[in-house]
Amino acid sequence: MEEWNETYEQWLEWMDQGAYLNLREDLNEENPANVAEFLEELPVEKKLFVFRLLSRDMAADAFSFLDNDTQEMLVTSISDNEVRNIVDNMFLDDTVDFLEEAPPELVGKVLRNTHPETRKLINQFLHYPENSAGSLMTVEFVHLNEAMTAGRAMELIRKIGLDKETIYTCYVLDRKNRLIGVVPLRTLLLADEKTRVGELMEEDVIRVTTLDDQEEAAAVFRKYSLMALPVVDGEERLVGIITIDDIVDVIDEETTEDMEKMAALLPSDDExxxxxxxxxxxxxxxxxxxxxxxxxxxxxxxxxxxxxxxxxxxxxxxxxxxxxxxxxxxxxxxxxxxxxxxxxxxxxxxxxxxxxxxxxxxxxxxxxxxxxxxxxxxxxxxxxxxxxxxxxxxxxxxxxxxxxxxxxxxxxxxxxxxxxxxxxxxxxxxxxxxxxxxxxxxxxxxxxxx
Amino acid sequence: MEEWNETYEQWLEWMDQGAYLNLREDLNEENPANVAEFLEELPVEKKLFVFRLLSRDMAADAFSFLDNDTQEMLVTSISDNEVRNIVDNMFLDDTVDFLEEAPPELVGKVLRNTHPETRKLINQFLHYPENSAGSLMTVEFVHLNEAMTAGRAMELIRKIGLDKETIYTCYVLDRKNRLIGVVPLRTLLLADEKTRVGELMEEDVIRVTTLDDQEEAAAVFRKYSLMALPVVDGEERLVGIITIDDIVDVIDEETTEDMEKMAALLPSDDExxxxxxxxxxxxxxxxxxxxxxxxxxxxxxxxxxxxxxxxxxxxxxxxxxxxxxxxxxxxxxxxxxxxxxxxxxxxxxxxxxxxxxxxxxxxxxxxxxxxxxxxxxxxxxxxxxxxxxxxxxxxxxxxxxxxxxxxxxxxxxxxxxxxxxxxxxxxxxxxxxxxxxxxxxxxxxxxxxx
CATH class of the missing domain: 1.10.357.20 (SLC41 divalent cation transporters, integral membrane domain)
Structure with a gap:
């Protein structure tokens, strides 16, 4: 963390000196969370300028770490093309998080620049009640079927894995997309190639439904020490997963809310x-x-x-x-x-x-x-x-x-x-x-x- | 969760009826967190009896989910052989968690039944200050070197992976065991077999040191959305990792402590x-x-x-x-x-x-x-x-x-x-x-x- 403080000071210095080439080079090699922190602390009139120094990948990565205010300010100012790059590269749950808080005109601008299929999903997600498991989940997960061999499953994961928020837990679905089992990547990796997924999977899958409260989801994570939790709809079909890093945010949010109420404050999400x-x-x-x-x-x-x-x-x-x-x-x-x-x-x-x-x-x-x-x-x-x-x-x-x-x-x-x-x-x-x-x-x- | 309530009632009924064969069969197929919950709620005189219905694997798994009081009560009563089975099967950080709170005679009983090498590690861990990153970490992680190919790395992971608390992030060490890079399993899996680990790894590894406070570690997890965080000693040598599920416990603990202090209570770890x-x-x-x-x-x-x-x-x-x-x-x-x-x-x-x-x-x-x-x-x-x-x-x-x-x-x-x-x-x-x-x-x- 101290190293980062030095880098931060260096960047401020470069900003003052107008050494933007140095800054650009450094920015694009830093951790996106740090880039986001730097952007947040800049004066409003400089944010957009610095954001445009970022490579396409870094812009998208850093964007999901930004606070809502900076995200809104940037989306308001950038071109449709730039919006498309960001949305294409973000995980669906991060996009939904942003849209839930954004004013309607920005929601419009983002949806206009999204693939029709993603747009449909986003719209569906925006309809889940606030603070429900549905509003928290992401759709980027790996699903397999029972009859597949471990070898075939690994091939599939290699092919599609890069886009998935987590490939470390794979879910097994039946023909109607109902969740019937779970198999950790670790098990697939260590199994004989010819073993069928059906034999490797565990059947009693711990799950929540889309309408369950996020506090309920957090309680399940706590009790069973999970890394990811599948979310099913009313017909037991798998519609998404919640990952533990989002649960950390939920726990922080819920605790802040409790502390605010305990001190006779109306709860608020703002810093x-x-x-x-x-x-x-x-x-x-x-x-x-x-x-x-x-x-x-x-x-x-x-x-x-x-x-x-x-x-x-x-x-x-x-x-x-x-x-x-x-x-x-x-x-x-x-x-x-x-x-x-x-x-x-x-x-x-x-x-x-x-x-x-x-x-x-x-x-x-x-x-x-x-x-x-x-x-x-x-x-x-x-x-x-x-x-x-x-x-x-x-x-x-x-x-x-x-x-x-x-x-x-x-x-x-x-x-x-x-x-x-x-x-x-x-x-x-x-x-x-x-x-x-x-x-x-x-x-x-x-x-x-x- | 409702399903579990029914199972719970069923088990209580079987206890009353003395249907221990049914109970044993069911217990050994249930989630260890649920088995632990059932054990905790039983009257003291029945705990040991039910614990002995568990298979060796389930006994070890359920044990790490138990609260300190029940753990102590069981370790006091069971044989050295049973203690050995549990300790052999637990992750080192869970063993250390238990020993930190246990009275000296139980620490002795556990250490007596541990492999000399593990015993050395445990002793070292018990010397880290309470609430430090060192006291929180585990030593079960995968480490590679730069010169290895991705194919060789995957082979290694297949061979040793089952014992490691997380195989999803692999750490790259130099000859002096200093941490020089990190490579997610996902990257290894998707890479060409012949690529060298040195080319795949990211070099700026976010890390903490053994003496950093656990709150500091939690802040790093929050900021960078990590799943695991490497812990190094004063010479930058990798000595352990902290996984995010332990951080959830830290966050809960620290919040409870804050709330207790805020309400003019001396903080306490007990339920x-x-x-x-x-x-x-x-x-x-x-x-x-x-x-x-x-x-x-x-x-x-x-x-x-x-x-x-x-x-x-x-x-x-x-x-x-x-x-x-x-x-x-x-x-x-x-x-x-x-x-x-x-x-x-x-x-x-x-x-x-x-x-x-x-x-x-x-x-x-x-x-x-x-x-x-x-x-x-x-x-x-x-x-x-x-x-x-x-x-x-x-x-x-x-x-x-x-x-x-x-x-x-x-x-x-x-x-x-x-x-x-x-x-x-x-x-x-x-x-x-x-x-x-x-x-x-x-x-x-x-x-x-x-």
């Missing part, structure tokens, strides 16, 4: 630095408003117990630490459960076990924190009314238990209601726990302090 | 349901204590402004909604920055741009929330002193701006200080913002209300 301020604000203001309005509940509760506060205004000073601790305790529980459910380690049927655990954890943490608070107050604030200290400590223990219980139940509840558990995280839990904490606090105060 | 209550409590209590103690700062601030509260006790009712909104606004900003840094989209050198964005977003959100609060109060609580409402609204705007700024600066600051940015998330930000929010609030109150 932070490339998102305009207004869009950032829009993604945040919704939850901030909802939470502020629901936070009013806490104000109303405090208002309702005004008389207690008037009697012992000292109590008010403990509100933030009590609600804060409750919120933290709840956030901890919800984060663990949300993550556990995302990795399929915790399921709704485990609710009772989870609740049991959380209540025990809550009791341990609550008692420790309550005691710690009592000790701290006795040493550092001996002047405070002991009954006030006792109220705070007892409330602290109770609030932590309740917060833990709510922190695990709300995400599981969301899952049961087919909502995304990730919204039941820190911010929402904190707001709910605030209100409950205040009720507990004032009720204990009214019996102990008054 | 939630398998972690004992005391350990869960231990992982949580540390941060809860730290945050409770720092939360005392807020209490002290409120205490310090007691005189203002005495004058206008109404102010107290707005404390939770103000600190709550500030905490939420800060959590949003920090979550975006932490995630952006984890994906390498935001770097410390972007600090000023990020701060600029966050202040603008803060101003937009802050003004909207302040206005919303004013409108809400005027309509629903016309009785409240207008100056109190104004204090709350102005504070709200100011607090949101400050919270956004702190939410982005603290994680970047942590990164600069070589700390994990993930600890500067929701809970910590909330606690800090609470104190700042109160200072802002009481200062504005003292000029407007008194």
């Amino acid at each position: 932070y630095l490339k998102t305009p301020v207004t869009k950032l604000a829009k993604n945040r203001i919704v939850w901030l408003c909802v939470l502020m309005i629901s936070g009013t509940l806490s104000s109303m509760i405090i208002g309702g117990y005004q008389s207690i506060l008037d009697e012992a205004v000292q109590l008010a000073t403990f509100i933030p630490v009590l609600t804060g601790t409750g919120g933290n305790a709840g956030s901890q529980a919800s984060a663990m459960i949300i993550r556990g459910m995302a990795l399929d380690e915790v399921r709704p049927r485990d609710s009772l076990r989870v609740l049991g655990k959380e209540i025990q954890v809550g009791l341990i943490c609550g008692m420790l924190l309550g005691t710690l608070n009592m000790v701290k107050q006795t040493i550092f604030s001996p002047a405070t009314n002991v009954m006030v200290d006792l109220t705070v400590s007892i409330s602290m223990g109770a609030v932590v238990v309740v917060a833990k219980a709510m922190g695990c139940l709300l995400p599981i509840g969301a899952k049961v209601c087919k909502l995304d558990p990730a919204i039941m995280a820190g911010p929402l839990i904190t707001t709910v726990v605030d209100a409950v904490a205040l009720l507990i606090f004032f009720n204990i105060a009214s019996s102990l302090v008054l | 939630y349901l398998k972690t004992p209550v005391t350990k869960l409590a231990k992982n949580r209590i540390v941060w809860l204590c730290v945050l409770m103690i720092s939360g005392t700062l807020s209490s002290m601030i409120i205490g310090g402004y007691q005189s203002i509260l005495d004058e206008a006790v109404q102010l107290a009712t707005f404390i939770p909604v103000l600190t709550g909104t500030g905490g939420n606004a800060g959590s949003q900003a920090s979550a975006m920055i932490i995630r952006g840094m984890a994906l390498d989209e935001v770097r410390p050198r972007d600090s000023l741009r990020v701060l600029g964005k966050e202040i603008q977003v803060g101003l937009i959100c802050g003004m909207l929330l302040g206005t919303l609060n004013m409108v809400k109060q005027t309509i629903f609580s016309p009785a409240t002193n207008v100056m109190v409402d104004l204090t709350v609204s102005i504070s709200m705007g100011a607090v949101v701006v400050v919270a956004k700024a702190m939410g982005c600066l603290l994680p970047i600051g942590a990164k600069v200080c070589k700390l994990d940015p993930a600890i500067m998330a929701g809970p910590l930000i909330t606690t800090v913002v609470d104190a700042v929010a109160l200072l802002i609030f009481f200062n504005i109150a003292s000029s407007l209300v008194l």
Whole structure:
């Protein structure tokens, strides 16, 4: 990676000096991912110029590594001929990825420059629901039939292999194109030439259907340690494959989405630095408003117990630490459960076990924190009314238990209601726990302090 | 996946009925990942019995899919002979994974039953730092030399291929075992038999070193869309490869760790349901204590402004909604920055741009929330002193701006200080913002209300 940093600086220097011949030579020998990174970071007015320094092959290779904005900017500016070169050389899933995000006029420009057969496939792919296995798959795979010999299969792979995104797993289809087996290239390679594919293949093929969610596909990859996963339609016909490098993107995307929801943000696919301020604000203001309005509940509760506060205004000073601790305790529980459910380690049927655990954890943490608070107050604030200290400590223990219980139940509840558990995280839990904490606090105060 | 659920139920039924012959037959034909799942869910006293129903091959295959607890329990109970069968059939990286977590007596039992050469390798691997590329790699890879022909290379692969974790990418070494090139099996397969490997190979091989962090390795996989990544030692000698399925595990692990830190938990590798209550409590209590103690700062601030509260006790009712909104606004900003840094989209050198964005977003959100609060109060609580409402609204705007700024600066600051940015998330930000929010609030109150 350090080597690449030096190359990068060198290229910038050549740009400044106008040493474009050097730049061109170097660009065309570099890794396409690095060329794409260089293009992305260039000022807009120079992107097209540098892109045109690339050879046809490099242009197509680098294009599939570019972010959507740069891709759109380039496709808008280049000729139909150049578009054709790129699309012809890209894997279908990369083309579809680009088109899913592109504005209609660019989709038109690309489809106009595509072979009719590919165009039909692209149109079909664009109709799969977003985030479905269908929208993620590619059609470049090797398929064989049962009766073929290993030798014949290897010949076939040699002939067509170069165009396929992966030739390392071959799929065996029956006459109706239904998936009946799978055979790794490794097995074909090591087998006697005359053995029939039918004898070499494994029959129980793990698969997903086009309409399955991409998270489901990722879960299958995780569980079975796969490198590629076949996708079938409603009639069990093989229509595509998903490769593991695309699954890495899915995992990153889904995790980002979870983290955004957990932080009370509307999820977005855009990179932070490339998102305009207004869009950032829009993604945040919704939850901030909802939470502020629901936070009013806490104000109303405090208002309702005004008389207690008037009697012992000292109590008010403990509100933030009590609600804060409750919120933290709840956030901890919800984060663990949300993550556990995302990795399929915790399921709704485990609710009772989870609740049991959380209540025990809550009791341990609550008692420790309550005691710690009592000790701290006795040493550092001996002047405070002991009954006030006792109220705070007892409330602290109770609030932590309740917060833990709510922190695990709300995400599981969301899952049961087919909502995304990730919204039941820190911010929402904190707001709910605030209100409950205040009720507990004032009720204990009214019996102990008054 | 549904089919598997039915099989699972069938197996449980056979267990109850004592139909072990049926069970054995079925187990040995199932996918090893499913067999491992079944074993994991069985009660402890039945695990060993069922494990012994497995054929030698299936026992070894299923073992590498098992969680650490079940692996340890089995290795403790089985004979040296059985241990040898498993270790002989596992890939080296899976063996090392198991040994890294195992107690010393089990490490001894395994090493005793390993070929001396493998034992040497294992010992070497166990010395790589945890979470380094070295601890993640496997030694099962194919290596060629420049002078070989493609035909000879294919012959070699046929002969040794079956034992290698991946034969799809072959590495070219010089006489001193230094990595000088890479050639995909696909290229060898499609090339003329007589072409020399030196002509087919690509020379600029992307690589990591044994001591690089696994996160670095994951970043390289992401950027270059790789399926396997070679690992070299300090002398550029090839010592292992990392395959992408292991990277998926790394990504999941690192994300879980980030989420745990972001929710003020000590990170842990254990699955939630398998972690004992005391350990869960231990992982949580540390941060809860730290945050409770720092939360005392807020209490002290409120205490310090007691005189203002005495004058206008109404102010107290707005404390939770103000600190709550500030905490939420800060959590949003920090979550975006932490995630952006984890994906390498935001770097410390972007600090000023990020701060600029966050202040603008803060101003937009802050003004909207302040206005919303004013409108809400005027309509629903016309009785409240207008100056109190104004204090709350102005504070709200100011607090949101400050919270956004702190939410982005603290994680970047942590990164600069070589700390994990993930600890500067929701809970910590909330606690800090609470104190700042109160200072802002009481200062504005003292000029407007008194």
